[in-house]
Amino acid sequence: MITRTFHVSDLSQGLRTIKDQVGDDAIILSTQRQDDGSLEVKVGLDPSSQSREFEPEPQAKVPDELASLKALVRELKGQIQGLTHEVRQKPAAQFRSDAWAMDPMVGLRAAIARINDRGADDSFGRSVGILTQVLTVHGVHPSHVEQLLAYAFGSNVDWESDPSKLHGIVRNFMEQHLLTTTPLWATRSNHQEVAVVMGATGVGKTTTVAKIAAHASRVGSKKVGIICADTFRIGAAYQISTYAELLDLPIQMVSSPDELQRALRKFKDLDLILIDTMGRNPWGKPSPDQNRFTLRDIEEVLDSMDVLSTFHLCVAASTRVEDAMDIARSFDGITPDGLIVTKLDESRAPGVLYSAACAAQVPISHVCDGPLVPEHIQSPTPSEMVSWVFRGYACAREDK
Ligand SMILES: Nc1nc2c(ncn2[C@@H]2O[C@H](COP(=O)(O)OP(=O)(O)OP(=O)(O)O)[C@@H](O)[C@H]2O)c(=O)[nH]1
Ligand SMILES: [Mg+2]
Known part of the structure; x- marks a missing residue:
């Protein structure tokens, strides 16, 4: 009242x-x-x-307090605006160390703020959009796209005045971080090398073994032998025997650790032994028969015989990028030493090879781009692979 x-x-x-x-x-x-x-x-x-005449007693102080509160809010608002302006004015270089060392999102947020400041029709904004789209459409995992952009935004290069430089920074970063290793036909070692080729079913393991064997014996002048550890799939032995016969190379079939030991002893004078293995579901449980002779059994035999061995994982380029990254980290309990990317000709997403290799920190040893033995295999440089990621594999090959 x-x-x-x-x-x-x-x-x-x-x-x-x-x-x-x-x-x-x-x-x-x-x-x-x-x-x-x-x-x-x-x-x-x-x-x-409803009385309009009735004014409250003059001793009510509420309006005065409201006025001082309003003044305080105005002052705080001004201070916040000043701080925001100061942050936006900071040059890219000042974000660099913080952005990369502490939180990659800092660089990204700073760049987004700058894009917003410049408006939608800014060429820098468009360039960032196109780059993001190209990498994503070509299969690079979103976390890697984010990482690449954050790195570029935090770099010292003046990409703001020339947005095309943004692509150059990202390409360089990718080339430096994409690991590769010498293909098996070109290694120079005084010791015998044993290479196990593993992977999910139907990814091209047997065909790849034949391609590598052909190059190693013809181009690399190595004495090559093949061991087939896939006696489970009907027709597997026949398929690899046919390749061995055509290439005029010795072959052994094994289905147990003892048989593998015997085969390795028989091949003790050869330079390179390629072991073709049975296709496995990377996530499912193997059937009891498949479980008889596992990759772990092969690894144990190789360790016990003290041979120099490497495990190469075949991943089809058409594999979903998240799955490829998972498999590359560990396949059936084995950490691969090298990645063989197969069926690149059947994929529109060459970025999968970048993301899989980077996620697992495993080098790419070979890339296959067709079914023909021995033609469709190569050992590309990081720069070539990055240009596939930017241009799409087919376009980059056509331009070559
Ligand atoms: N387009 C294309 N086809 C390929 C490539 N590599 C292999 N192939 C084909 O893929 C099919 C399966 O190849 P395999 O070598 O038998 O595959 P695998 O991994 O040994 O298969 P499993 O032993 O059954 O697990 C065959 O038809 C090959 O010709 C490639 O790089 N590109
Ligand atoms: Mg096979």
Whole structure:
């Protein structure tokens, strides 16, 4: 309730004046005769009353407090705006170490702020958009796209005035981080090498073994032997025997650790032994028959015989990028020493090879781009592979 005090000479006349001023809804709270003979009348009114005349008592301090609060808010707002402006004015170089060493998102957020500042039709913004799209469409995992952009945004290069430089920074970074290793036909070692080729079913293991064997014996002038550890799939032995016969290379079939040991002893004078293995579901449990002779068994035999061995994982380029990254880290309990990317000709996403190799920190040893033995295998440089990621494999090959 709001109250107000009036001083009138007599009650009946005073009430009329009071009602004129505050309306009929006002109620008399108290009357008191004063020393000078006048009458003090205190009236009260419900605030929801429609009376426009009825002003609150002047002692109410609420408006003053509101005004000072408003002033404080204005001052704080000004300070926040000043700070935001200061952050936006910082040159890219100042974000560099923080962005990369502490949180890759910092560089990204700073760049997004700059794009927003410049408006939608900025060529820098467009360049960033195109780069993001090219990498994503070509199969690079989103986390790697984010990492590449964050690195570029934090670099010292003046890409803001020339956005095309952005691509150059990203390409260089990718080339430096994409690991490769000497193909098996070109290694120079005084010791015998044993290479186990593993991978999911149908990815091209047997065909790849035949391609590598052909290059190693014809181009690399190595004495090569093949061991087939896939006696489970119908036709597997026949397929690899046919290749061995065509290439005029010795072959042994093994289905147990003992047989593998015997085969390795028989081949003790050869330079390179290629072991073709059975296709396995990377995530499923093997059937009891498949479980008879596992990759672990092969690894144990090789370790016990003290031979120099490497495990090469075949991954089809058409594999979903998340799956390829997972498999490359560990396949059937084995950490691969090298990646063989197969069926690149059947994929539109060469970025899978970048993401799989980077996620697992495993070098790419060979790339296969067709079914023909021995033609469709190569050992590309990081620069070639990165240009596939940027241009798409087919386009980059056509331009060559
Ligand atoms: N387009 C294309 N086809 C390929 C490539 N590599 C292999 N192939 C074909 O893929 C099919 C399977 O190849 P295999 O070498 O038998 O595959 P695998 O991994 O040994 O198969 P399993 O032993 O059954 O697990 C065959 O038809 C090959 O000709 C490649 O790089 N590109
Ligand atoms: Mg096979």
